[in-house]
Amino acid sequence: xxxxxxxxxxxxxxxxxxxxxxxxxxxxxxxxxxxxxxxxxxxxxxxxxxxxxxxxxxxxxxxxxxxxxxxxxxxxxxxxxxxxxxxxxxxxxxxxxxxxxxxxxxxxxxxxxxxxxxxxxxxxxxxxxxxxxxxx
Amino acid sequence: xxxxxxxxxxxxxxxxxxxxxxxxxxxxxxxxxxxxxxxxxxxxxxxxxxxxxxxxxxxxxxxxxxxxxxxxxxxxxxxxxxxxxxxxxxxxxxxxxxxxxxxxxxxxxxxxxxxxxxxxxxxxxxxxxxxxxxxx
Numbered sequence: 061x062x063x064x065x066x067x068x069x070x071x072x073x074x075x076x077x078x079x080x081x082x083x084x085x086x087x088x089x090x091x092x093x094x095x096x097x098x099x100x101x102x103x104x105x106x107x108x109x110x111x112x113x114x115x116x117x118x119x120x121x122x123x124x125x126x127x128x129x130x131x132x133x134x135x136x137x138x139x140x141x142x143x144x145x146x147x148x149x150x151x152x153x154x155x156x157x158x159x160x161x162x163x164x165x166x167x168x169x170x171x172x173x174x175x176x177x178x179x180x181x182x183x184x185x186x187x188x189x190x191x192x193x194x195x196x
Numbered sequence: 197x198x199x200x201x202x203x204x205x206x207x208x209x210x211x212x213x214x215x216x217x218x219x220x221x222x223x224x225x226x227x228x229x230x231x232x233x234x235x236x237x238x239x240x241x242x243x244x245x246x247x248x249x250x251x252x253x254x255x256x257x258x259x260x261x262x263x264x265x266x267x268x269x270x271x272x273x274x275x276x277x278x279x280x281x282x283x284x285x286x287x288x289x290x291x292x293x294x295x296x297x298x299x300x301x302x303x304x305x306x307x308x309x310x311x312x313x314x315x316x317x318x319x320x321x322x323x324x325x326x327x328x329x330x331x332x
């Protein structure tokens with residue numbers, strides 16, 4: 061079995077949270093928004109329809125789990141769920157907690173404002189809180 | 197049973213193509229991109245996780261059907277699939293055919309450039325081609 065290779069840009073822009081059955085779930089290093097990214101651990105997959113039908117269903121189930129946790133932890137006003145991949149072709153699904161007060165509202169987050177680094181302690185706290193909730 | 201009410205902005209910005217079991221599939225009136233939008237015919241639903249689990253699976257299956265047709269008809273370089281809803285809260289999923297030559301590439305389409313009206317004949321042809329393929 062070939063080892064899964066995470067795209068280096070995704071790896072650089074995010075920190076690992078948990079591995080579900082299909083997806084690795086990571087937190088984007090951008091304090092502007094609580095922003096998770098889910099990457100199915102399959103090489104050479106760029107579109108959702110490149111996954112097998114059963115994997116597409118598992119992906120939807122895992123999106124549901126991640127969405128519920130993110131909504132519950134952040135009390136956000138809206139979730140944004142998106143598979144774009146115009147810049148990083150490896151299939152990844154964004155799940156972003158949006159607030160009417162956030163830096164890009166009501167527009168999409170991509171390219172809106174530069175990423176804002178988390179403070180070390182707040183990043184650590186958020187990662188731990190998310191890991192506990194995602195594994196719960 | 198309460199009749200489904202389509203959000204007036206979605207209705208105004210798009211034309212109907214076909215109704216699947218869960219979603220109405222529509223074409224956005226924006227000639228910049230072949231841009232479909234899928235609206236589950238359920239009132240008072242804003243997030244994917246507001247749907248019942250089985251409906252979430254049906255949604256994923258229908259997204260797959262629409263994605264395959266759109267990719268096949270347009271020979272696009274990338275699909276963008278997204279449920280955002282920051283402006284129109286009624287749950288709707290965008291499925292957009294993207295090209296490196298399009299008006300927003302590699303950024304997201306929302307808010308990038310003003311919508312460009314289709315010519316009447318090309319809109320008619322595209323609608324007919326999509327309807328045949330989606331119903332096939």
